[in-house]
Amino acid sequence: MMAMLPLMLTAIIVIALAILTARIMNRHGNRKGKYSYSRRVRFLFSGYMAVLLICVVLDTVHPVNTVEGWKKVDTEELDKESSDLYDAALAGEIAHVDSKFLREKWSFDYNGPQLDVALVEDDYVNISVFVERKKSNDGKIEAVFYQTRSSVNGMEITDYTNPPSLEMAKDELFLRNPKISKFEFAEFTNVFSVKQFTGENFFSHHSEFSGDQSILYMRIPRDLELIDKTGINLNYVE
Template sequence: MMGMIPLLIIVIIVIGILVFSTRTRNKMVHKKGKFSYSQRVYWLLSGYVVILLICLILNAVQPVKIMDGLKKVNTADLERESLNLYDAAVEGSINQEGSKFLRKKWNFNYQGQQLNLAVIQDENIDAMVVVEKKNNNDGKIEAEFYQTRSSYNGMDITELANLPGMELAGDQLTLLNPKRSEIKFSQFGNTFNIKQFTGEPSLFSEHHSEFSGGQRIIYLRIPKDLELNYPENLNLQFVE
C-alpha cells in the first residue's frame, strides 16, 4: 500500500499539468511564422506529461527487486554464525555446534608415520584448516568442510559457491581450492522521473554493495601419533 502512494501523487500531478496545459492552450495568442510563448509552454508541459506516463508504465511492469529463489538474510546473524563456528572448531566441538554447516566429507585410510599437507603451486587456500588429533592410531584420516552462510546485498548466495577438493597421494594430502564461481546480478531501478517523487537515489549517486563470505573451515581428524607437516602460509590451527 505504501508503494502506491508515490504513484498516486504522480497521477495527481499529471492530471494537474494536463488541466493547466489545456487552459493555457485555450488562451494562446498565435503569432504568424513562429510559436508564441504560451505555445512553447504548452508543448513543453505536454512532452513532460508523456514522459511521466511512460515512466509510470515502466514502473508498473518493472521486475520484482528480490531475486527469485534467493532468501533475505541479516548480516548480524551471519557474523554471529561465523564466530560460533570458529569457536566450536578450535574447541573440538564442531560436530555438535556446527553440524548444520557441514557441506562435504572425506575419509582416507593411511598407515604412514608422517603426512605432508600441501596446496597446488603455493596458492592460498580460501579456508581455515583446523586439526584435531584422535586418542588412538586407527589408521584413518577424516576430513570435513564447514561453511556458514554467505550473502551479497542481503541475499543468501551460499548455495551458489563451489566446494573445495582434497586428494591423497602417497604421503601427501593436497588441498584444492573450489572452482571460481562467476555470479552476475542485474538490478532494475526507477527512472529519474519516478525517483524525484519517491526519494530514491539518482543515477549519479554512489552505489554500495555488501558482501559477506561467511566462515569456511576444513576440519581434519588424524591419528594420535601422526606427524603433520604443512606450509607456513597455510592458515592452520590445532584444536585446543
C-alpha cells in the first residue's frame, strides 16, 4: 500500500492539471472550438489513465527477478564461501572444506624427477592452483577441484557450470578449460508509463554476476619439481 501512495498522489496531480488545462482552453477558445477542445482533452486523458492503470496491474503480477525452478541465493553468503575456500587452500586445510564444493578428482602415477604443468592451447583459465608436497615419494599425483556456488542476478547457476579437465601426457600435465555454458534470459521491466512515476532510469539495464571460487589443489611426491608453464602461478602450501 505504501508503494502505491506516490503513484496515487501523482495521478491526482495529473487529474488536477488536466482539469485546469481544459478550463483554460474553454475560456480562451471560440464558441465553436470549446466543445471539441474539451472533449479532446478528456479523451486523451482518459486513454492515458487507462493505459497507466493497465501497466500498474501488469507490474504487480509479472514475475520479478525470478526464473521458474531456479533458487535465489544471498550473494554475500556466496562471497563468504569463496573467501573461506581460498583461505582453507592457502592454509593446506582443503580436506576440511565442505564436500559439497568438491567437483572433480584425479590421480596419476608418475615417477619422473620433474613435470611440466601447462594449459591446453594456452587458454586463460580463472582457476587458482595450490600445490602441497607429500612427506614421501609415493609416485602418485593427486588433484582435486573445488568450486563454490555462483549466481546471476541473485539466481544460483552452480549446477550449470562445468569443472576443468586434467590430462597427463608423458612428462606434461595439461589443464583444460571447463566446457562453456551458455545462458539466455528474458527479463521483465517496468514500462514507460510506470517508470515516469517511480523514478527509474528509462534505459538502465545491468546483470549482476557473483563469481565462484575455483581451486585446483594438487598433492605431489616430495621431490617432484613442477615446471609452471600456465602463466597463472602455482601457490605452494607450506
